[in-house]
Amino acid sequence: MKALLELSNVGMKFDTPKGQFEALKDVNLKIDSGEFVSLIGHSGCGKSTVLNIVAGLLQATDGGVILDKHEVTEPGPERAVVFQNHSLLPWLTAFENVELAVKQVFKKTKSKAEIRDWVEHNLELVHMAHAMHKKPDEISGGMKQRVGIARA
Ligand SMILES: Nc1ncnc2c1ncn2[C@@H]1O[C@H](COP(=O)(O)OP(=O)(O)O)[C@@H](O)[C@H]1O
Ligand SMILES: [Mg+2]
Structure with missing residues (x-):
């Protein structure tokens, strides 16, 4: 194979x-x-x-x-990265940081409601549901990493 x-x-x-x-x-x-x-x-x-x-x-x-x-010549949605330095946009909430990536990949194939559900589901998987409307400077380093994992 x-x-x-x-x-x-x-x-x-x-x-x-x-x-x-x-x-x-x-x-x-x-x-x-x-x-x-x-x-x-x-x-x-x-x-x-x-x-x-x-x-x-x-x-x-x-x-x-x-x-x-x-x-491989460019980035693509089948190769997600969790960055060592988390790389979250500081002016967006955890939810919005994940949403930005999800929209990039699924904007044409998922409805607004489906995108919101998918973002929430992935933030729940990393136990970040309670803090998903906080901005990066309001959450701990480990929490930021979990948002990066949800985004990936
Ligand atoms: N953009 C760059 N310009 C010049 N040297 C670089 C650059 N990125 C990485 N390097 C060098 O390449 C080597 C490998 O780096 P890196 O892949 O980041 O190592 P690791 O992730 O294993 O710690 C290091 O010596 C680093 O200094
Ligand atoms: Mg390294």
Whole structure:
């Protein structure tokens, strides 16, 4: 069986004021449908760079990523990210932060009521129903992370 996700000889060279910095070289990885995989390594070894490339937020400078027979060239709703620094918009409530992402993906296929129900359901799953109308600076770090998980 062909892997669902395949990274082939992925390389990443960043341009920096001191010249090129090679963060990744020949990263090869196959993940099958249903597999749960953790990338483990010391700080700065390139984990986030790999994930950002899979997410389509960064373009590899060498090699490529194939997901379900298609090359990854940009972000897509089938590859959600929970960011290390939560990345919530501070002027929106928890509900509105999740709603923004849900609308981005489902605006054309779900009604307003369905979108609201879906946002609430996912906030309930991470036990954030009681605080969903609070803004990021009114909730704890762990709560912010849970909102990021609901959004993903
Ligand atoms: N935009 C960038 N420009 C230059 N160097 C970068 C950039 N992003 C990451 N790096 C470097 O690439 C290496 C891998 O970073 P990263 O993937 O964030 O590591 P990890 O997530 O494993 O801690 C580090 O040495 C980091 O300094
Ligand atoms: Mg990292």
